[in-house]
Amino acid sequence: MTKNTSRVQPANALVQNARRRRFRVATLAALFSVSALYVAWHEAHGPATQRNDELPITQAHADDASQPAAAATSTSAGSDLVKRGEYLARAGDCVACHTANKARPFAGGLPINTPFGTIVTPNITPDPDTGIGQWTDADFLRAMHEGIGKSGERLYPAFPYAEYTKVTDQDVLAIRAYLKTLTPIHYAPPRSDLKFPFNQRWLMVFWNMFNFTEGRFVPDPKQSAEWNRGAYLVGGLAHCEECHTPRNFTQGLKTSSRFSGAVQAGWHAYNITPDKNSGVGNWSDDQLVSYLSTGAVPGRANAAGPMADVITDSTQYLTREDVGSIAIYLHSVPPISGGESRPRDQWGNPAADDVTALRGTTINAVNGAQLFIANCATCHSWTGQGVGASAPGAYPSLIHNSAVGASDANNLAMVILHGVSRTTKQTDVLMPAFGTHLTDDQVAAITNYVTKQFGNPQSTVTVDQVAKLRTQQ
Numbered sequence: 001m002t003k004n005t006s007r008v009q010p011a012n013a014l015v016q017n018a019r020r021r022r023f024r025v026a027t028l029a030a031l032f033s034v035s036a037l038y039v040a041w042h043e044a045h046g047p048a049t050q051r052n053d054e055l056p057i058t059q060a061h062a063d064d065a066s067q068p069a070a071a072a073t074s075t076s077a078g079s080d081l082v083k084r085g086e087y088l089a090r091a092g093d094c095v096a097c098h099t100a101n102k103a104r105p106f107a108g109g110l111p112i113n114t115p116f117g118t119i120v121t122p123n124i125t126p127d128p129d130t131g132i133g134q135w136t137d138a139d140f141l142r143a144m145h146e147g148i149g150k151s152g153e154r155l156y157p158a159f160p161y162a163e164y165t166k167v168t169d170q171d172v173l174a175i176r177a178y179l180k181t182l183t184p185i186h187y188a189p190p191r192s193d194l195k196f197p198f199n200q201r202w203l204m205v206f207w208n209m210f211n212f213t214e215g216r217f218v219p220d221p222k223q224s225a226e227w228n229r230g231a232y233l234v235g236g237l238a239h240c241e242e243c244h245t246p247r248n249f250t251q252g253l254k255t256s257s258r259f260s261g262a263v264q265a266g267w268h269a270y271n272i273t274p275d276k277n278s279g280v281g282n283w284s285d286d287q288l289v290s291y292l293s294t295g296a297v298p299g300r301a302n303a304a305g306p307m308a309d310v311i312t313d314s315t316q317y318l319t320r321e322d323v324g325s326i327a328i329y330l331h332s333v334p335p336i337s338g339g340e341s342r343p344r345d346q347w348g349n350p351a352a353d354d355v356t357a358l359r360g361t362t363i364n365a366v367n368g369a370q371l372f373i374a375n376c377a378t379c380h381s382w383t384g385q386g387v388g389a390s391a392p393g394a395y396p397s398l399i400h401n402s403a404v405g406a407s408d409a410n411n412l413a414m415v416i417l418h419g420v421s422r423t424t425k426q427t428d429v430l431m432p433a434f435g436t437h438l439t440d441d442q443v444a445a446i447t448n449y450v451t452k453q454f455g456n457p458q459s460t461v462t463v464d465q466v467a468k469l470r471t472q473q
């Protein structure tokens with residue numbers, strides 16, 4: 001679905017790709033067969049070995065867990081802890097995944113689609129029957145740090161424990177203290193629906209072998225305090241990599257390509273390495289801070305889709321210092337080029353006078369320019385330059401906009417189909433969704449007109465791609 005114009009694939013490359021894919025499927029099947037044999041043997045011969053490995057860790061957590069929990073009585077130290085926990089829960093964006101219905105925050109039920117099936121998030125309110133009311137602090141630490149549930153079952157990595165493992169015991173327990181203060185909601189989410197063999201939780205032992213390193217963040221004494229804070233947040237609670245780092249065939253993160261961008265559920269979470277052309281190397285620290293706090297940097301980017309949610313639920317609540325640290329850290333990671341010849345936000349010119357050109361002509365075929373003027377120009381102006389310049393809540397210019405200048409038109413088509421919705425302290429931002437009014441060929445025509453006129457003319461979509469994107473959310 002991603003059209004990458006810098007890497008045109010000849011037919012034999014496509015055949016090779018198909019072969020490689022078949023090879024990967026074969027490898028995956030072989031891997032699971034070997035895994036199944038290994039675990040069957042392990043279960044039969046030495047179940048005690050595994051438990052022995054796990055016990056001391058759990059025990060250690062239980063020990064240091066007892067102090068902060070004891071402090072969390074109704075004293076002011078307790079309420080400080082709860083406030084800190086609320087802040088950290090926001091940094092970790094727990095609410096985003098654990099809320100399906102806004103009236104039932106943290107009660108779970110959100111289906112997460114993965115290539116292996118659908119995983120439904122659990123209820124993490126303190127309800128004793130359907131939530132985590134009966135969990136001990138040690139259970140909670142083990143889930144966050146090791147991806148293991150209350151009964152010792154392996155949790156799926158759709159829960160970002162691969163990142164949360166880096167979070168200090170103290171911070172995890174502050175989150176725990178905050179979650180304990182939530183209203184218990186009695187609600188049992190539907191069961192996850194994964195295909196065999198992925199419905200076998202023990203297989204995550206092997207996923208972990210390839211993709212997971214248990215352990216807390218280790219500060220780098222050669223770096224500044226801000227850098228270390230940024231690295232701690234980005235790699236831990238804020239789990240930016242879950243969307244911005246590409247995945248390997250087991251759906252683990254490709255650590256050699258950290259932050260170089262990935263497509264998930266139709267949205268391209270762009271390359272955010274400091275590469276000048278492919279990433280955000282030309283953004284200032286202040287611009288990154290504004291983006292994460294408000295979702296809009298005029299002349300560069302506006303946040304839509306999953307990133308709008310991240311800003312709405314999480315990063316806008318972070319202090320200036322914390323977001324500043326994130327920016328400092330992000331600007332220090334190794335730049336990775338995707339082959340782009342200029343930055344996403346450096347494309348486009350105002351439209352020539354399409355309005356006059358179209359006046360009085362009868363157009364029968366689906367026409368991008370005409371559809372743009374009919375549907376988009378009231379807000380973005382027919383020149384594409386927007387209305388309201390850089391005021392908060394302005395209708396942004398489509399020229400020098402990262403979604404319009406990207407090397408694929410995914411996000412632009414997604415924005416047209418699904419709209420933009422973002423709530424921040426400054427303003428509520430809303431662009432209507434056009435998915436219900438416009439057909440796939442109309443959306444494709446507007447998309448291709450907008451990239452040609454205001455953005456990267458090499459980025460196009462087909463009607464089939466739009467049909468696929470329409471089903472993603």
Ligand code: HEC
Pocket residue numbers: 088089092093094095096097098112119120121122123124131132140143149150154155156157158159160175192
């Ligand atoms: C990206 C989505 C996502 C985010 C963000 C997320 N979770 Fe989860 N969480 C999940 C999923 C999915 C599961 C269920 C995994 C499974 O079924 O194996 C889960 C499971 C859990 C569990 C285990 C509950 C149980 O009943 O087994 C706990 C505890 C938990 N999450 C706490 C948190 C906390 C605290 C945060 C924020 C710091 C958080 N989660 C953020 C997706 C998420």
Ligand code: HEC
Pocket residue numbers: 234238239240241242243244267268269270272280288291292300301302303304305306307308310315326330344402403411
């Ligand atoms: C749930 C997935 C998700 C998570 C988590 C996430 N992002 Fe994003 N991010 C996206 C998507 C999708 C876009 C593209 C949004 C658009 O086109 O409007 C994006 C865009 C961005 C951009 C703008 C790039 C550009 O050129 O427009 C920056 C900067 C960014 N993210 C930084 C971060 C940081 C820092 C974090 C962690 C604090 C993070 N993101 C976490 C999905 C995510």
Ligand code: HEC
Pocket residue numbers: 295296301302303304372375376377378379380393394395396398401402403404411412415416420429430431432434446450
């Ligand atoms: C009612 C006003 C309105 C209409 C009509 C409208 N938009 Fe928007 N558009 C907005 C607002 C508001 C935003 C978000 C501004 C922000 O992020 O601060 C936006 C954002 C965008 C973005 C930036 C998204 C990103 O991720 O960077 C693009 C591209 C866009 N619109 C294209 C279109 C196209 C194409 C049409 C016609 C199909 C259209 N808009 C119609 C108001 C509108």
